[in-house]
Structure formats: C-alpha cells, structure tokens
Amino acid sequence: MSDFDGEFGRPRSHIWDREQVLAPLLIAPAILYIVVLVGIPFCMAVYYSLSDATTGSQTLHFVGLRNFQAVLKDAVFRKALLNTFIFTLVSQALVLVLAKILALALIKDFRGKWLARFLILLPWTAPIALGTIGWMWMLDSIFSPIDWLLRYMGLLGAPGALLGANSNLYWLGVPSLAMLSVILVHTWRMLPLATVILLAGLTSIPQEILDAAEVDGAGFWRRLFQIMIPMLLPIMTVAVLFGIVFTFTDIAVVYILTQGGPVHSTQVLASWAFFKGIEAGDLAQGAAVALFLFPAMAGVAALMLRLARRSEVA
Amino acid sequence: MASLRHIGRRSSLYGVLSFFALFSAFPFFWMVIASFKRDHDLYTLKNNPFIFNEPPTLDHLHHLFFDTLFVRYLINTAVVGIAVVIITLVVAVPAAYSLARWTGRWGENLGIGIFLTYLVPPTLLFIPLSRVIAVLGLQESLWSLILVYPTFTIPFCTWLLMGFFKSIPLDIEEQAMVDGYSRVGAMVRIVLPLSISGLLTVVVFSFTLSMHEFIYALAFISSSALKTVSIGVPTELIGEFFEWGPLMAGALIPSIPVAILYTLFLDRFIAGFTVGAIK
Numbered sequence: 001m002s003d004f005d006g007e008f009g010r011p012r013s014h015i016w017d018r019e020q021v022l023a024p025l026l027i028a029p030a031i032l033y034i035v036v037l038v039g040i041p042f043c044m045a046v047y048y049s050l051s052d053a054t055t056g057s058q059t060l061h062f063v064g065l066r067n068f069q070a071v072l073k074d075a076v077f078r079k080a081l082l083n084t085f086i087f088t089l090v091s092q093a094l095v096l097v098l099a100k101i102l103a104l105a106l107i108k109d110f111r112g113k114w115l116a117r118f119l120i121l122l123p124w125t126a127p128i129a130l131g132t133i134g135w136m137w138m139l140d141s142i143f144s145p146i147d148w149l150l151r152y153m154g155l156l157g158a159p160g161a162l163l164g165a166n167s168n169l170y171w172l173g174v175p176s177l178a179m180l181s182v183i184l185v186h187t188w189r190m191l192p193l194a195t196v197i198l199l200a201g202l203t204s205i206p207q208e209i210l211d212a213a214e215v216d217g218a219g220f221w222r223r224l225f226q227i228m229i230p231m232l233l234p235i236m237t238v239a240v241l242f243g244i245v246f247t248f249t250d251i252a253v254v255y256i257l258t259q260g261g262p263v264h265s266t267q268v269l270a271s272w273a274f275f276k277g278i279e280a281g282d283l284a285q286g287a288a289v290a291l292f293l294f295p296a297m298a299g300v301a302a303l304m305l306r307l308a309r310r311s312e313v314a
Numbered sequence: 315m316a317s318l319r320h321i322g323r324r325s326s327l328y329g330v331l332s333f334f335a336l337f338s339a340f341p342f343f344w345m346v347i348a349s350f351k352r353d354h355d356l357y358t359l360k361n362n363p364f365i366f367n368e369p370p371t372l373d374h375l376h377h378l379f380f381d382t383l384f385v386r387y388l389i390n391t392a393v394v395g396i397a398v399v400i401i402t403l404v405v406a407v408p409a410a411y412s413l414a415r416w417t418g419r420w421g422e423n424l425g426i427g428i429f430l431t432y433l434v435p436p437t438l439l440f441i442p443l444s445r446v447i448a449v450l451g452l453q454e455s456l457w458s459l460i461l462v463y464p465t466f467t468i469p470f471c472t473w474l475l476m477g478f479f480k481s482i483p484l485d486i487e488e489q490a491m492v493d494g495y496s497r498v499g500a501m502v503r504i505v506l507p508l509s510i511s512g513l514l515t516v517v518v519f520s521f522t523l524s525m526h527e528f529i530y531a532l533a534f535i536s537s538s539a540l541k542t543v544s545i546g547v548p549t550e551l552i553g554e555f556f557e558w559g560p561l562m563a564g565a566l567i568p569s570i571p572v573a574i575l576y577t578l579f580l581d582r583f584i585a586g587f588t589v590g591a592i593k
Contacts, residue, residue, distance in 0.1 A: 022497060023416045030409035030428065030468055037443070037465045038431050044442035053445075098334075105330045116331050118577050119339040125576035126342070126569035127526045129544040133565040134341025137348065137558060143356070145344070145363040192338065196584050249435030252528040256548045270437035270529070277441040278533050287441045294438060301433050305426065 048287035055281035067288040077289060080260075080267040083179070084293075087268060088247045091186035095243055096236070098187070099194035106195065107202050124192035132256045135185050139171035139257070146171070175265035178258050182266050185257060186247050193246075194239040201235035202228070237307055241300050249293055269293055342566065349374055349563035356558055374559030383538055384564050387546035390456060391568070394542060395521040397460040402467040402520040403513070409468075410475030411501055415484075425476060432469040439465075440533045447534050458534040459542070463527060467520040474519070477585065478512030479505060515582045522576050525568070543568045 049067050053060040071077050106117065123131055138146060147168045150156035157167040171177045205228060213223050229236075251270035254260060260267035260275065269292055277286015347363075348356060350370035361367045378384050413425045443462055444453075452458040482505055490500040506513070531545045538550050547564045576583075 023412045026408035026412035029405045041439045041442040119335040125573035130565040249437045
C-alpha cells in the first residue's frame with residue numbers, strides 16, 4: 001500500500017483519516033459488487049459451457065468440450081455467428097460515414113439546433129426496445145408505410161413495376177430483406193452516439209489550425225482529410241469501438257423485430273444463446289454460444305486500453 | 315454574390331439536417347400518428363398513412379391505460395430505477411472518490427479495470443445470472459433487477475464521478491481538514507456539494523440505463539404484472555391483442571420523457587465515454 005501519495009500519508013489520530021485504510025475501504029463495496037455479480041457469473045458461464053447444466057436439474061457434470069462440438073456442428077449457430085459479424089461490421093461502417101457527415105453539419109450554429117439535436121438523438125436516448133416497436137410497423141408485411149410510399153410512386157404493386165407486382169415487399173418475411181432491416185435498425189440506433197462522440201472530437205480541434213489551413217489555401221476536402229480526420233482518429237476509434245460493443249452484443253433488435261427469423265436468417269449469437277439457454281432450458285449450450293461473444297469483446301477492450309494508455313503518455 | 319453562396323450553404327446544411335432528423339425521428343413520429351388514429355383509418359390500406367384521414371381519437375390511450383397493465387409497467391420501471399439509483403450512489407460515490415484521490419499505479423489500474431467491466435456484455439452474463447437469481451429465490455421478483463442492474467451502472471458512474479472529483483482542487487479539502495474536519499467529513503461537506511452536477515448526472519444515467527435494459531428483464535421476469543416498460547410493451551402488448559394504436563402509444567409515452575432527460579445530460583455522458591481520447 002506504499003502507492004499512496006505522500007501528501008495523504010500524514011499520520012492522524014483517527015484511523016479513518018489514514019489513506020492506507022480509507023482508500024481501499026471506500027472502493028471495497030464497488031469491487032465486491034463487481035466480483036460477485038460480474039466476475040463469478042463470468043466464471044460460471046465458462047464452467048456451464050463445459051458441463052451438462054440445464055434449468056431443470058440441480059446437479060451438473062463436467063463434459064469437456066462436448067457443448068462446443070455440438071454448437072459448432074449446428075448450422076443455425078454458424079449462421080448466427082456469421083450474421084453477428086455481418087450486422088456489426090456493415091452497420092458500423094455505415095454509421096461511421098453518416099456520423100461524420102452529421103457531425104460536420106451539427107457543429108455549425110443554426111436556429112432550432114436544440115430541436116434538431118433532440119430528434120437526431122432519439123434513437124439512442126429512447127429505450128431501444130420501444131424504438132424497435134416503431135420499426136415493426138414501418139416494416140409490417142401489410143401496413144408498412146414504406147411500401148405505401150413505393151406503391152404511391154409506382155415502384156411497387158403494379159404489373160411491371162420496378163420492385164415487383166406484389167402489393168408488399170414483406171420486409172421481415174424475406175431473408176435478405178430481413179437482414180437488411182436489422183442492419184438498418186442497428187445503423188439508426190448507433191448513429192446518434194457516434195455523431196455526438198465525433199462532435200466532441202470536432203469541437204476539440206483548435207479553430208486556429210483550421211483557419212490557418214484555409215488562409216494557406218486548403219479547401220474543404222483537403223482540410224477534412226489532412227487535418228480533421230487525422231486529428232479525430234483516436235476519438236473515431238472510440239466511437240467505432242463502442243458501436244461494435246453495443247451492436248455485437250445486442251439482442252433487443254433481433255428479438256423484437258424478427259425473433260431470428262425467417263428460418264433463422266437473422267439469428268445472432270445473443271438471440272440464439274437466449275433461445276437455447278433460457279427458452280429451451282439448455283444452460284450449458286446457451287453458455288457455450290454466448291461465450292463466442294467474449295473473444296471479440298476482449299479484443300475491443302484491449303484496443304481501448306491501448307488507446308487510453310497512449311493518450312496518457314501523450 | 316457572397317450572400318447567395320451563403321444562402322446556398324445554409325440550405326444544404328438544412329437539407330442534410332432535415333434528412334437525418336427525419337430518418338432518426340420517423341419511427342417516433344409514426345408512433346404519434348398511430349396513437350391518435352382511428353382503427354378504421356389505420357387499417358384502410360388505401361388511406362394515406364402519413365395524415366389523419368378521419369378525426370383523431372383518444373380511444374387507444376384510454377384502452378392502454380385502463381385495459382392493459384401499462385400503468386403497472388410504468389410503476390415497476392420507476393421502482394427498479396429509483397432503487398438502482400440509490401444503490402449506485404451508495405457504492406459509486408465512495409469508490410470514485412477513492413480512485414480520484416488515490417494516485418498510485420494501483421489506483422489507476424483499478425479505475426481502468428472497473429471501467430472495462432462496463433464492456434462485459436449482459437448477453438454473456440444473463441445465463442449464469444439467471445441461475446444465481448434462482449438460487450437466491452429472486453426469480454419473478456423486481457429484486458432480481460434491482461440486484462443486477464447496478465453491475466452496469468456502478469462501473470460507468472464510478473468512472474464518470476472520478477472525473478468530477480479529480481477536477482475539484484485538493485487545496486479546498488486540505489483547508490477543510492486543517493479547519494478540523496476529518497477526511498470523510500471533508501468529502502461529505504466540501505467535495506459532494508461541489509459535485510452536485512456530477513451526482514445529478516449519475517442519477518439520470520442510472521435511471522435511464524435501467525429503463526433501457528432489456529435482456530436481464532426478459533430472462534428473469536415472466537409474470538406480466540412484474541414486467542418493466544422495456545419488456546412489458548414489446549412482449550405483452552404485442553402478445554395479447556396486437557392492436558397497433560395502443561402498442562404505439564405504449565412505446566411512445568415512456569420514450570419521450572426519458573429521451574428529454576437523456577439529451578439534457580448527454581454531453582457529460584459523452585465526456586465519460588471519451589476520457590483519454592480527447593486532450
């Protein structure tokens with residue numbers, strides 16, 4: 001405990017005033033909470049994945065890697081694994097480009113900024129489970145207003161129309177469109193967070209640098225690619241990493257929108273772990289599926305850590 | 315000439331912003347319309363869905379509030395949220411203070427370690443936690459959520475508060491101690507009053523994050539009367555009768571106040587996210 005700063009180490013009459021006692025004491029409840037309800041459950045997840053645990057039975061036996069073998073053989077699991085990566089990468093690539101455009105617009109001063117900000121932030125600030133319900137109707141197989149608009153414009157529902165003669169596209173009923181819908185909703189949801197993070201970065205770029213570049217004759221694109229983007233790189237990484245964490249592990253969008261359907265075409269790791277582990281009661285295989293989330297998350301955490309360290313040095 | 319270019323720039327700015335505002339807010343705009351539209355208007359395919367073709371109605375709201383468990387979900391959400399706020403404050407405030415003033419390497423590493431647990435996803439932990447909850451006899455009880463939600467509010471709020479406490483000059487505290495306060499006394503009487511806005515941020519975020527949570531509530535609670543808004547509306551209101559009007563109103567009503575609160579405090583939230591990346 002010699003790590004304490006000398007200036008606090010002054011001996012005092014009361015034991016509570018001693019840093020060596022007080023500092024660990026104040027932090028102990030937080031550590032305890034996290035160890036008991038995050039650390040131990042994580043170890044349990046690992047142990048379950050190596051056992052035959054079910055919701056029904058009280059006893060469990062060690063079965064080695066059998067669950068992982070079973071899970072990997074399962075075509076639905078492989079689809080879920082692939083989907084998790086596709087949904088995350090595609091949506092985050094879209095988010096990054098759109099957020100950059102939006103942040104450059106939002107940094108300007110204009111009338112009604114608070115309203116624009118409030119509306120743009122809605123997908124992130126409102127509970128995602130409720131926002132997704134709005135999308136359910138937008139993508140409904142019969143009442144979708146998107147379909148209505150397409151029909152109105154003559155792109156759908158007439159013989160020879162561009163998108164087919166059916167009166168609806170069945171967004172959530174056709175595998176490719178269902179995947180597109182899930183990506184769209186993830187993009188919609190994460191865009192505000194990435195935008196405000198980038199905005200915080202943009203405001204931290206000293207205006208003199210940009211002004212000086214403009215005086216020297218650098219146009220908008222040159223300033224964007226040679227000054228703003230390089231200076232924003234660390235914070236863009238933060239935005240993307242958070243986006244990846246939230247999208248990769250999300251279950252609400254898929255659960256509410258498609259339940260993984262049609263025929264598992266939008267199943268992701270989180271939803272498949274839920275259906276296996278909770279609804280089917282196979283804790284062991286559910287835990288094995290969920291554990292596949294971990295390597296990706298550990299990678300993201302390591303990257304963040306490096307980033308935090310580097311900026312501390314700088 | 316210059317003013318023409320100015321007008322051009324302005325209109326493209328407004329164009330970009332309107333596009334994004336429309337994209338982001340549209341599902342909510344839609345909820346507003348559907349909440350007040352008559353069923354006949356909603357379900358007539360020929361009608362323009364974007365306007366009221368028939369006079370608006372309050373039937374859906376009446377149905378939502380008096381014939382469903384919606385009010386119950388709101389109460390459950392508030393109970394869980396308030397309890398989580400209290401637990402988070404009690405645990406995170408001393409932890410953050412300790413980390414802010416504990417300047418050795420140990421302290422720094424602990425701080426980063428605590429923040430990293432915020433990244434451990436609930437979708438990885440809900441299966442073992444459902445067993446923990448069962449062993450503790452808390453299944454089908456709001457206590458399960460009150461116990462588990464601080465696992466994500468504590469790490470984040472500790473990190474957030476740490477920044478606040480660090481910004482308070484040490485001299486003020488030392489002066490108070492010279493004046494005869496104990497260290498804890500100085501923290502309670504001097505540091506906390508100076509950190510009111512930080513504490514308020516913690517209250518807002520613990521509450522909104524609890525309200526947003528989905529997977530734990532889905533895994534631990536299955537009796538309708540105990541559900542929170544986040545799972546009650548998508549599972550029960552859809553499952554029981556699937557009427558679009560009340561469903562949309564049920565999604566809209568909890569969203570708006572929480573979105574307003576969140577927006578007001580967002581800048582501080584982002585500051586917590588990006589500590590280290592902006593210098």
